[in-house]
Amino acid sequence: MSLPTPDAALTQDADGGYATVPLAKDAWMLGVVQSRVNAAQDRAGxxxxxxxxxxxxxxxxRVGFGADPDLLFFHEFPISGWDRWTKAETERRCIEIPGEETELIAAKARRYGCHIAFGAYVRDPDWPGHVLSVxxxxxxxxxxxxxxxxxxxxxxxxxxxxLFTTTVYDVLDEYVEKYGADAVVPVARTPLGNISMSSTQLEPELFRTAAIKGAEIFLRTATGGFSEVDVRSTALHNRAYCAIVNNSVLAAEGNYFEDTGAGGSAIYGPDGEAVAAADSKFEKLVLGRIPIAAFRARHRQPDIHWDLYRPVFxxxxxxxxxxLYTPYQPESLEDAGAYLNGRSRWR
Structure with missing residues (x-):
């Protein structure tokens, strides 16, 4: 898997600063696209x-009022959708990066001069037999x-x-061997700010780590619901911006109820309060202004009294x-359950 441009290594500046690149503009618009999740039955789907x-x-x-978005943010599975597929069925719904799908998305990014972020099931020739969520x-x-x-x-x-998808933790040693320890919790330094993207929920340590490495904007994807407290606390505790994009109501003819954990897409500021939030569960563009230059001028790494906690950690x-997925990749959700059953280290 070819990784992005080098991610931000941990720096411990005297004033709590962190690595950045020059900003393209002092403030920009983030557009969170709350849209449907539709389980694709085949490549045509x-x-x-x-x-x-x-x-x-x-x-x-086409909105026609206000500023255009500088970054459009889509949810976890806009291309494949999600269903209780086997690994083989999911592999048929994977994309490659770069690939045909990303080329079409890239054409839109060039046309409108904007960034586009999205989740997908991914296959990578460097990881044969694994289904990745990227x-x-x-x-x-x-x-x-x-x-x-x-x-x-x-x-x-x-x-x-x-779940049978392969994550960093599931192949941690091999991942570090391929990409280095810094890539385990990546932070992309971009002209819009330092960005960390994740579909992981309810793991505050992950986002704290990214914040220590200089993350200024968290882009978090979801499907079928999330914890608002979890997302808001990511913003508040790290004094950073945090966006969550979830699905809208689903198609009535699908395998799930139309309102299956739908709605709630939002952008939260460093105070944990909503900058902008969806006011319905339908497809909707949620726009929020990120005053990145003013934010960066005062922002520092989290002030953690680490010596209190280090012995416990x-x-x-x-x-x-x-x-656990280095020697074996489960073939289905049920197979993953059977494989992991009894492998807990807690007794």
């Missing part, structure tokens, strides 16, 4: 989903700016199944070990 995504990009610039950022020149893997899947909370043992 994927094309229809992609066409709809591209149509929504066009719609974002959030990608494409720049206004159509180039791929960043590809951030999902960091971890929650384990031990579902009844009878587990040093002695902590995670419930599940890393690297």
């Amino acid at each position: 994927m094309k229809a989903n992609l066409d709809h995504m591209l149509h929504l990009v066009d719609n974002a610039f 959030t990608t950022l494409i720049g206004p020149d159509g180039e791929i700016v960043a590809k951030h893997w999902k960091s971890r899947n929650v384990k031990g909370v579902f009844s009878g199944f587990e 040093d002695g902590y043992r995670s419930r599940f070990a890393p690297n």
Whole structure:
């Protein structure tokens, strides 16, 4: 997997500063696209989903009032949708990055001079047999700016199944060997600010780590719901901007109720308050202004009294070990459940 431009290494400036690149503008508009999730039945269904995504990009610039978005942010699965597929079925709904789909998205980015971020199931020749969940950022020149893997899947909370997608944690040693330790929690330095993208929920340590590395804007994807408290606290506790994009109501003829965890897409500021939020569960563009220059002038790394906590963290043992998907990649949700059953290190 070819990674994006070098991610921000940890710096410990005397004043709590962090690595950046020059900003393109003092303030910019973030557009969160709350849109449907439609489970593609085949490649034709994927094309229809992609066409709809591209149509929504066009719609974002047809509004006709206010500033145009500088970055459009789509949810976790705008191209494939989601269903309880097997790994083989999911592999048929994977895209490659770069690939045919990203080229079409890149053309829209170039046309409108904007960044576009979106999630997808991804196959990568460097990771044969693995299904990846990746959030990608494409720049206004159509180039791929960043590809951030999902960091971890929650384990031990579902009844009878587990997720089979491969995350950083599932192949941690091999991932570090390929890309280096700094890529484990990536922060992309861009002319819009330092951006961290993730579909991981309820793991505040992940976002704190990214904030220490200089993340200024968190772009978080969801499907079928999320915890508002989790997202707002990411912004508040790290004094950063945090956007969440979730699905809208679903198609009535699909396999799930129209309102399956729909709505709630929003942008939160460093005080944890909403900059902008969807006021319905329908497809909607949520626009919020990010005054990045003024923010950066006063922003610093989180002020953590680490010496209080280090001994506890040093002695902590995670419930599940890393690297569990290095020797074996489960073939289905149920197979993942059977494979992980009994592998908890907590007794």
